[in-house]
Amino acid sequence: MYVIGISSGIKHGHHDGAAVLLRDGELIAAAEEERFTLAKHARGELPRGAIGFCLKQAGITMRDVDWICSPLKTYTNYAQRLTEYFKYQFGHSPKIELYDHHLCHAASSFYGSGFSEATVACFDFSGDSSSGLVAHARGNDFRVLTRFGRHNSLGLYYGMLTQYLGYQMTNDEYKVMGLSSYGSPEYLDKFAKLLRPNGINYELDPELDKRRRDADIFTSDFSTRQERIFTEKMEEILGPRRLRGAPLDRRMTNVAASGQKQLEIVATEVIRSAIAETGCGNVCIAGGVGLNCKMNMEIAAEPSVKRLYVPPVPHDAGVALGAAMMKCAEAGHAISPLSHAYWGPEYSNDVIRETLGKIGARFELLEDPVSSCVTDLAEQKTVGWFQGRMEYGPRALGNRSILADPRHASMKDRINLTIKYREEFRPFCPSVLYERQAEYFEETFDAPFMVVTFPVNEKVADKIPAVVHVDKTARIQSVHVDTNPLYGRLLGEFAKSTSLPMLINTSLNINEQPTVNAPLEALHTYFCSGLDVLYLGPYRLSKS
Incomplete structure (x- = not known):
């Protein structure tokens, strides 16, 4: 079937x-x-x-x-x-x-986890007349414990915060998350008035939603992304908002920190209360808010949580997976756990060579791109790495990646400013060999999809400054040689050369563009950015 x-x-x-x-x-x-x-x-x-x-x-x-x-x-x-x-x-x-939108989210996470039983939480913006749910999943049964109303939405809450800080709703929430680490939660008491925990539920102040207050001028509850979605009450409580492009000051970083912290408090309370009801400490997270890796770290640290699973596609791209999984489960088919995210297109060496020929690019054909790449990385070159099947989900996991050596703090600014063309406060993530991640990060578990942050071991933080965020955490990718042999070998050879089993890994794209799919897009990114070297399969391009 x-x-x-x-x-x-x-x-x-x-x-x-x-x-x-x-x-x-x-x-x-x-x-x-x-x-x-x-x-x-x-x-x-x-x-x-x-x-x-x-x-x-x-x-x-x-x-x-x-x-x-x-x-x-x-x-x-x-x-x-x-x-x-x-x-x-x-x-x-x-x-x-x-199917129901949030049951699709729940299924994508639960079936992907491999757990036989789990407490499943979907924190989202909206879909099918609600904004999420909590369920007790066992086998093919999802017993819904509670649903969150469409307007009582954690995704809406974070979208309001994103707009208030001068960023684009449903696009820039990750910027707010990164910015929050630069501030302190000095306004937590104010945010407690906006979003209140209530056991397995929570309450978002209904007077904040401009679409509800001004329902007579909105033909639907979906405002366009260019319109304000929060009422004046948010500014009455927090003070004047930041206009897009205005300088960031300490007040704004503290607002970001406070809003992020309140999200973590509420989400963790929901999980704690849900586990008390289900008796199951295996937790699956889904929904767009599930991309908030700082929230996921706090959930993982909750004592009642035994194991945490977040899929590579907790956002709306993941409901496609969940819907198909539910239909197959209904038909009696077993669903295999999702051990990797390499399910996209792959391009043959002949296709890559043909593309290079069409644009007249100069390149060299290598017998072993891994050994050459290790040399480039050790020489502090920034590398585009295009190999194998494209990742499913928003994170580059070693097949459509920009790679660099994390041993020098200046590498972070260099990639932000000359390659990604993005804000200087944005952090970069490390890919690390799974069997050695505990040497560098604390409280770790298998995290192959780069969706959870972990504290950095302070004894070794100075060895990897380019991937240590200002709050002394890092959003890691646990790399297994059996699921990505080529990338695992690259990390292993880099470790032999430098004694460091990790690399900076960020998506192969320019800011506000999708991660590349095909060779031509990789070449466009390479020639329109400050990347030093590009590996397309066995072919190497260099600007030097």
């Missing part, structure tokens, strides 16, 4: 479209639509490009697919709209099955 899961939709508020393909419960292919449209988040578009890739990867046509599965169960006539869409775009529509 072939099942395609999709995310996003046809309204302007829909985003992060993706498609996945499962065959009898086995994941075959998965990719986000933004990598094909080259428009970040692929807003308001169904994932035509990602669907086409999934079919090609499996060597099938749409007529071979048994089911198309999607969230948006509460949308009027949506199944009929999808049927017409697939007939128009692909000449045939399989059967359509719609």
Whole structure:
């Protein structure tokens, strides 16, 4: 049985479209639509490009697919709209099955974890008339303990905070998270008035939502991203907001720190209360707020949490996976745990060589790109690393990556300013060999998807300054040689050369562009940035 899961939709508020393909419960292919449209988040578009890739990867046509599965169960006539869409775009529509948005999130995390039982929390912006849920998952049963109302939303709360600080809602929340580490939570008492914990639930002050207060001028509760979503009450409590592009001062960093801390307090209280009800300390996190790695660190540190799992796609791209998993589970198929995220397109050496020839690039063909790359890295060169299948999810995990040596603090500023063209306060993450991560980071567990931060061991922090954030933490990627042999070997050879089993790893892209998919996009990033070297499969390009 072939099942395609999709995310996003046809309204302007829909985003992060993706498609996945499962065959009898086995994941075959998965990719986000933004990598094909080259428009970040692929807003308001169904994932035509990602669907086409999934079919090609499996060597099938749409007529071979048994089911198309999607969230948006509460949308009027949506199944009929999808049927017409697939007939128009692909000449045939399989059967359509719609699921609840947040159950799709929950399924993507629970089935991916491999746990037989878990407490599952979905913290999101909105979807199918709610903003998240808490469930007790066991086998194929999801017993919902509570749902969070559409307007009582942690995603909405953090979107308001993002706008207040002068950034773009549903795009720049990660900037607020990074900025928060530079401040102190001096305004925590004020944020306690805006967002209040309440056991397994919480309460976001309803007077903050401009869309609810001014319902007569909003035709729907989805405001456009260019409109303010918070009322004047937020500024009455916190003081004047920051205009986009204005200098950041200490008050704003303290606001970011306070807002982030209140999120952590509320989310941790929800988890603590949920575990008390389920009796299960295995915790799965999903929903867009699940990308908040500082929150995830605090949840992991909660004493009642036994094990924590956050998938590589906790955001809306992940509901495509969850929908397909639920359909396969209903059919009696076993769902394998998600041990890696390398499910996207791969390009042959011949395709890469043809692309290089078309643009007239100078390059060299290497017998062993790993040994050459180790030399480049040890010589303090910044490296674009394009290998194997593209990652499914927003994090580069060693196949579409920018790599560098973390031993010099100046490397962080160099990459931010000359390659990524982004704010200087933004941190970079380390990829580290799993078997050696405990030497450098504290309270660690297997974290292959770069979605949890960990404290840095203060005894070795001075050896890796470029990946130590201002709060003395790092968002690590645990690298296993068996799931990515080439990248694992690169880290191993770098360790032999430098005694350090880790590298700076950030996505191969320029700020506000999607992570690259194809060789031509990698070349565009290389030639439009300060990258020193680019490895495309066995081919090496250098500007020196």
